[in-house]
Amino acid sequence: xxxxxxxEAVNYTxxxxxxxxGITDATHRVLDEYENLAGWEIEESSTAGMLILxxxxxxNEEPIVVTGWTPHWMFEEFDLKFLDDPKNVYGGxxxxxxxxxxxxxxxxxxxxxxxxxxxxxxxxxxxxxAEAEKSSFExxxxxxxxxxxxxxxxxxxxxxxxxxxxxxxxxxxxxSEQASSNVIKYVLTEQGYNxxxxxxxxxxxxxxxxxxxxDVTVAPWLPxxxxxxxxxxxxxxxxxxxNMEGARSGxxxxxxxxxxxxxxxxx
Ligand code: PBE
Numbered sequence: 001x002x003x004x005x006x007x008e009a010v011n012y013t014x015x016x017x018x019x020x021x022g023i024t025d026a027t028h029r030v031l032d033e034y035e036n037l038a039g040w041e042i043e044e045s046s047t048a049g050m051l052i053l054x055x056x057x058x059x060n061e062e063p064i065v066v067t068g069w070t071p072h073w074m075f076e077e078f079d080l081k082f083l084d085d086p087k088n089v090y091g092g093x094x095x096x097x098x099x100x101x102x103x104x105x106x107x108x109x110x111x112x113x114x115x116x117x118x119x120x121x122x123x124x125x126x127x128x129x130a131e132a133e134k135s136s137f138e139x140x141x142x143x144x145x146x147x148x149x150x151x152x153x154x155x156x157x158x159x160x161x162x163x164x165x166x167x168x169x170x171x172x173x174x175x176s177e178q179a180s181s182n183v184i185k186y187v188l189t190e191q192g193y194n195x196x197x198x199x200x201x202x203x204x205x206x207x208x209x210x211x212x213x214x215d216v217t218v219a220p221w222l223p224x225x226x227x228x229x230x231x232x233x234x235x236x237x238x239x240x241x242x243n244m245e246g247a248r249s250g251x252x253x254x255x256x257x258x259x260x261x262x263x264x265x266x267x
Contacts, residue, residue, distance in 0.1 A: 006063050007265055007267065009062070009063045010063055010064060010065050012039055012267075013065075014027060014042040014043065014066070015043055015045075015053050015067070016042040016043055016050065016066070017044070018047065020203060021201075021202065022202045022221055022226040024067065025227075025228050026227070026249060027251070029089050030087075030251070033087050034263065034265075036263055036265060036266055037262070038267045039267055047174065050067070053066075054066050054074065054078060054254075055078075058079075061254075063253065063257050064257075066252050067249070067251065068250060068251070069225075069247070071125050071176050072129075072174075072175065079254060079256075081253060081260075082252050083250065083251045083252065083253060083261055083264075084261035084262065085250055085251070085262050086261065086263060089224065090248075090249045091224025091227075093246055093247070093248055094223065094225060094247045095221075095241075095242035095246075096219065096221055097220045097222050098217070098241065099209050099216065099217050099237045099238065100112065100216045100238045100240055101209050101236075102237070104216065104238065105238070108162075108165065108167060108215065110191065111162075111216075113158060114159055114187065114191065115184070115218070116240045117154060117156075118155050118187075118218065119242070119243050121244065121245075122244065122245075124144065125244060128141060128179035128180075129175050129178075129179050131143060131144070132175070132178070137182040140179070141183045141185065141186045142186050145186050145190075152187055156187075156191070161191050162193060164192060165193055165194065167188060167195055168196045169185060169195055169196065169218070170198050170199075170200060170204075170214035170216075170217045171198070171218070171219045172202050172219050177199075177218070178199075180218045180219065180243065180244070181199075181218055181219065202219075202220075202229055203229050205217050205220075206226070206233045207229075210233035210237050
């Protein structure tokens with residue numbers, strides 16, 4: 001199917017997700033920076049709403065432009081492709097980082113060491129996400145830890161158990177971060193911590209760590225998806241580096257839409 005007018009066919013609208021998502025913020029920057037997207041809008045709704053519209057469009061072989069990301073099952077369930085982003089607003093392949101509040105290293109040295117060492121792969125995260133669909137993130141995290149004890153032991157190297165200290169982990173409500181946050185929650189719980197896990201919007205997550213109302217997050221997508229929030233708070237958080245490499249955000253279309261670049265979306 002050839003569309004010489006994708007823009008017109010989708011009513012110059014990107015089908016987006018939650019207003020507070022980093023990818024929504026990045027997409028506003030995309031709409032500002034690409035001249036060919038003058039007059040385009042992003043329709044903000046929810047991840048579930050976007051996925052329903054994507055499913056419908058694909059069933060009808062209609063064009064649609066969504067804010068998409070991976071790791072997420074949408075790329076397995078549907079034949080999708082990311083549009084090239086020559087201005088690099090979404091940042092291409094990104095990393096998911098661990099950010100701690102200032103002084104966590106002094107106040108909770110054992111947790112800090114574990115969090116600093118926490119590192120896994122896309123395949124690990126996907127395995128937890130896939131299992132959680134059939135059970136729960138808590139169960140999937142526990143099973144992953146049980147089956148990957150060698151990897152987990154590397155994170156625990158040189159640390160000691162504690163006796164019920166409370167640690168506040170803050171995260172965002174997407175499946176990728178539910179996977180990582182529940183794994184880290186399970187690991188810290190086994191080490192004697194009382195883990196409080198809270199899910200909030202990305203802006204609040206960064207603010208919580210910067211203002212000491214949370215101890216740590218393993219959910220920031222950097223350098224671009226959460227750029228605005230990171231820039232705002234970078235002086236008041238400690239970046240412990242990537243815990244996973246290979247995430248990606250961007251504009252995505254079904255493969256039958258015969259354009260390859262954001263620059264081919266016409267005004
Ligand atoms: N996401 C998934 C989130 C972070 C994880 C890309 C939809 C976002 O803030 O956009």
